[in-house]
Amino acid sequence: MLLKLLFRNAFRHRLRTFLTVCGICVAILAFGLLRTVVSAWYAGVDASSATRLVTRNSISLIFPLPLSYKEKIRGVEGVKLVSLGNWFGGIYKEEKNFFANFAVETKSYLDMYPEFIIPDDQKQALLKERKGCVAGRKLAKRFGWKIGDPIVLRGTIFPGNWEFVLSAVYRGRDKTIDENQFFFHWDYLNETMKRVQPRRADQVGFYMVEMVSPDIAAGTSEAIDKLFKNSFAETLTETEKSFQMGFISLSQTILTVIELVSMVIIVIIMAVAANTMAMSVRERMSEYAVFKTLGFGGGYLTFLILGESMVITALGCGMGILLTYPAADAFSRAVGEFFPVFNIARETIYLDIAASAVIGAVAALFPVWRAVTVPIASGLGRIG
Amino acid sequence: MATVIEIRNITKSYRRGSQSIVVLENLSLDIEEGAFLALMGPSGSGKSTLLNLLAGLDKADSGTIRVRGTDISLLSETGLAKWRAENVGFIFQFYNLVPVLTAFENVELPLILTNLSRKERREHVETALRLVNLEDRMDHYPGQLSGGQQQRVAIARAVVTDPTILVADEPTGDLDRRSAEDVLKLLERLSRDIGKTVVMVTHDPRAARKAGGIKYLEKGVLADAPETFIPECV
Numbered sequence: 001m002l003l004k005l006l007f008r009n010a011f012r013h014r015l016r017t018f019l020t021v022c023g024i025c026v027a028i029l030a031f032g033l034l035r036t037v038v039s040a041w042y043a044g045v046d047a048s049s050a051t052r053l054v055t056r057n058s059i060s061l062i063f064p065l066p067l068s069y070k071e072k073i074r075g076v077e078g079v080k081l082v083s084l085g086n087w088f089g090g091i092y093k094e095e096k097n098f099f100a101n102f103a104v105e106t107k108s109y110l111d112m113y114p115e116f117i118i119p120d121d122q123k124q125a126l127l128k129e130r131k132g133c134v135a136g137r138k139l140a141k142r143f144g145w146k147i148g149d150p151i152v153l154r155g156t157i158f159p160g161n162w163e164f165v166l167s168a169v170y171r172g173r174d175k176t177i178d179e180n181q182f183f184f185h186w187d188y189l190n191e192t193m194k195r196v197q198p199r200r201a202d203q204v205g206f207y208m209v210e211m212v213s214p215d216i217a218a219g220t221s222e223a224i225d226k227l228f229k230n231s232f233a234e235t236l237t238e239t240e241k242s243f244q245m246g247f248i249s250l251s252q253t254i255l256t257v258i259e260l261v262s263m264v265i266i267v268i269i270m271a272v273a274a275n276t277m278a279m280s281v282r283e284r285m286s287e288y289a290v291f292k293t294l295g296f297g298g299g300y301l302t303f304l305i306l307g308e309s310m311v312i313t314a315l316g317c318g319m320g321i322l323l324t325y326p327a328a329d330a331f332s333r334a335v336g337e338f339f340p341v342f343n344i345a346r347e348t349i350y351l352d353i354a355a356s357a358v359i360g361a362v363a364a365l366f367p368v369w370r371a372v373t374v375p376i377a378s379g380l381g382r383i384g
Numbered sequence: 385m386a387t388v389i390e391i392r393n394i395t396k397s398y399r400r401g402s403q404s405i406v407v408l409e410n411l412s413l414d415i416e417e418g419a420f421l422a423l424m425g426p427s428g429s430g431k432s433t434l435l436n437l438l439a440g441l442d443k444a445d446s447g448t449i450r451v452r453g454t455d456i457s458l459l460s461e462t463g464l465a466k467w468r469a470e471n472v473g474f475i476f477q478f479y480n481l482v483p484v485l486t487a488f489e490n491v492e493l494p495l496i497l498t499n500l501s502r503k504e505r506r507e508h509v510e511t512a513l514r515l516v517n518l519e520d521r522m523d524h525y526p527g528q529l530s531g532g533q534q535q536r537v538a539i540a541r542a543v544v545t546d547p548t549i550l551v552a553d554e555p556t557g558d559l560d561r562r563s564a565e566d567v568l569k570l571l572e573r574l575s576r577d578i579g580k581t582v583v584m585v586t587h588d589p590r591a592a593r594k595a596g597g598i599k600y601l602e603k604g605v606l607a608d609a610p611e612t613f614i615p616e617c618v
Contacts, residue, residue: 008484295469
């Protein structure tokens with residue numbers, strides 16, 4: 001019966017409960033979305049493989065490395081496979097249509113990225129077609145591209161209009177894989193550059209290195225960089241994860257602010273929920289005094305008040321979580337080009353639930369203390 | 385008749401800011417088993433405080449209160465709560481029913497603390513509601529009952545655990561004359577027919593007249609009732 005009473009108490013002031021539930025729902029929704037934005041920022045890091053290294057120019061990523069390094073890197077002990085690529089930075093029709101596009105050594109690159117799943121026939125077609133390209137499923141869907149479609153990108157780093165044929169569409173092995181990328185043959189880029197700007201030919205933006213084991217990452221990185229020490233283009237080799245983290249560190253302040261804002265939202269809603277519980281308990285103080293009069297101890301009162309608080313926050317949390325999915329979907333569609341992977345992580349839902357539990361518990365803390373410690377006579381309001 | 389409540393030299397004071405207000409001073413009183421006693425006196429005379437003390441809702445600064453031989457002033461808060469649940473039934477001026485529970489559930493409330501099964505609880509509640517003639521209203525919420533009916537539900541709640549004593553604080557204070565009569569008759573019946581010891585605080589001389597005895601308090605001590613106060617019953 002106490003459970004029944006707990007639920008009935010939660011809905012005694014329907015408007016107040018409704019507004020509090022709405023507040024918690026919006027807070028959980030905002031919290032969930034902000035956490036998902038943070039997760040989306042780290043998507044590249046999460047998708048990184050521990051067996052892959054990235055070698056780039058030690059001065060900066062914008063400075064190239066000679067093509068000749070490839071064979072030297074391949075010769076380092078523990079290296080299984082080497083691929084290479086350049087950030088192309090091409091624009092499809094308009095600048096607002098931004099997506100990541102790279103010129104890569106297609107075969108070795110795709111061998112190194114088994115998480116990109118391509119049907120065999122498409123893969124063969126891609127490898128045969130000089131102007132062939134492969135796009136992620138979401139990217140192809142975004143622009144309505146179909147296999148065989150011609151695609152023209154306007155070069156920014158490499159000037160001119162670059163023509164491609166969509167030979168393949170990849171899908172990610174799981175939800176953490178970015179399906180908004182675009183790759184084409186590095187040879188196509190290099191041969192064209194040999195013709196139009198020979199001094200920029202045979203230059204590589206980055207090397208991707210696959211090792212036989214993730215345990216040898218430090219040693220292998222060091223060995224690669226040692227090879228090119230004191231050369232005109234020294235290298236910096238790091239794990240793919242560190243490489244991705246390097247990009248994130250540039251926007252670390254923004255991420256910190258987002259995380260802080262998400263915490264502030266929880267603190268604000270905690271105050272709102274605490275206010276609701278404080279009002280409810282203050283109004284029912286004589287009722288709790290009657291309970292104590294009848295012999296109910298502090299444990300029972302704690303159960304009633306904490307339980308009521310938990311029911312209200314659980315409702316708000318449940319609604320908030322349910323709404324997070326369509327909201328995240330809409331958000332992803334609106335800003336998909338900035339957050340190619342925008343999935344609500346299971347951890348975010350756990351955080352939502354944990355935040356709600358904390359809100360419920362903290363909101364009930366003071367009212368429980370008041371109800372338990374107030375003398376019965378004071379609670380009943382009769383002294384004299 | 386045996387003495388069921390034995391109050392000896394109790395003193396109780398409250399602090400209001402830096403001031404200490406003595407509400408009861410060196411008060412002694414014996415109440416016999418099955419008695420129906422009315423406590424009267426002007427506001428602030430200490431009658432409700434006395435009721436709180438003998439019901440174990442509050443503790444005296446000094447003195448002892450024994451109920452059926454148990455010195456309740458020695459009990460801890462937890463012990464006192466358990467003692468109240470087993471020995472005291474409460475009836476309040478404003479009924480103090482839980483508005484979101486039905487009459488049945490309100491009466492069942494004190495039984496949750498017992499080891500009775502659901503079936504046994506139901507039987508007890510039905511008996512208590514039958515006693516107050518409200519068995520046909522058991523599914524009604526307090527808001528659907530008149531003041532008199534609510535007070536009868538409160539009486540059923542007070543007696544459902546079969547306590548040693550019933551304490552009533554102005555039980556007719558919020559009722560019309562007819563409902564008040566019904567409630568007083570019921571308390572009288574509980575005392576006379578079932579042998580419950582009833583201690584009632586009241587301002588109403590008519591209510592006091594129904595009681596078997598009256599004690600008059602003034603400024604925290606027992607005193608003789610003034611002439612205007614139902615002299616034939618004192």
